[in-house]
Amino acid sequence: MITYMFKNNQFEELQLLHYGTEPCTPGHSFGPAMRDYYKIHYILNGKGTFQVGGQTYKLHKGQGFLIVPHSVVSYEADQNEPWEYSWVAFQGSNVVSLIQQACLSEQRPIFELHNDDELRSCLHRMISSRNTHKGWEISMTGLLYQFFAVLIDQASETSHPVVQDYTKDTYVTQVIDFIEMNYANAITVQAIASHVGLQRSYLCSLFKDLIGSSIQSYLVNYRMRRAAELTLDPSLSIGDISRSVGYLDQLLFSKMFKKVMGQSPTQYRKQKTAPSPLRS
Structure with a gap:
């Protein structure tokens, strides 16, 4: 049939x-x-x-x-x-x-x-x-x-098929896609490895080889870039932005934001939303 x-x-x-x-x-x-x-x-x-x-x-x-x-x-x-x-x-x-x-x-x-x-x-x-x-x-x-x-x-957990370069790219793409879809949630590197289907240590090594940074660093940087975009919305408080990118602790969020962006969220918002000076 x-x-x-x-x-x-x-x-x-x-x-x-x-x-x-x-x-x-x-x-x-x-x-x-x-x-x-x-x-x-x-x-x-x-x-x-x-x-x-x-x-x-x-x-x-x-x-x-x-x-x-x-x-x-x-x-x-x-x-x-x-x-x-x-x-x-x-x-x-x-x-x-x-x-x-x-x-x-x-x-x-x-x-x-x-x-x-x-x-x-x-x-x-x-x-x-x-x-x-x-x-x-x-x-x-x-x-x-x-x-x-x-x-x-x-699939056998003891099986280790040969991973060609295009396969490595595929795994890295899956990691990036997963982060972009789930950055607002409390995700961990282990959760990402489980989603991709590779051992955590191997995936971390593979990702760093191809991207040049750790998965955790990529996740933090992606969250802070998204947070920077959200600071341009005046209707959102810093707490709103913090929770929107996966940080329930606003103090930790502000610390990470300053580490990545060089300014606190409030300072970044003031700089980006300040009116341009008039030219004569």
């Missing part, structure tokens, strides 16, 4: 294209051929073979495989115990980050789950869903994010 979605620009970050499940007949095969989108198969029962990049993987229940765009692949159900699998096909700007966090790549396309109850539940809800309400596409995109959340949660 295959269910197709329609292209919707509302979901450019992650878009579910189609999904389904199939109990295969013995020897049922696909390829060699390529796709122009990402696709993940998860084996519910039985066995089969997956081939990509000159490698052959003999797979069984509880394992899955990733297909990346423009990669020539083939797969075939076992003659004696043909597999039954579910799949999801998807694309979007967030995909590379999500599959990296799940420790998957074109060179490392296989995963195995020791407990697949959550994944099976997610796939069942996806496949049994019907387009009967206005929020259906949003609901399906949410289920796809849940699908990835399960893969990421169960």
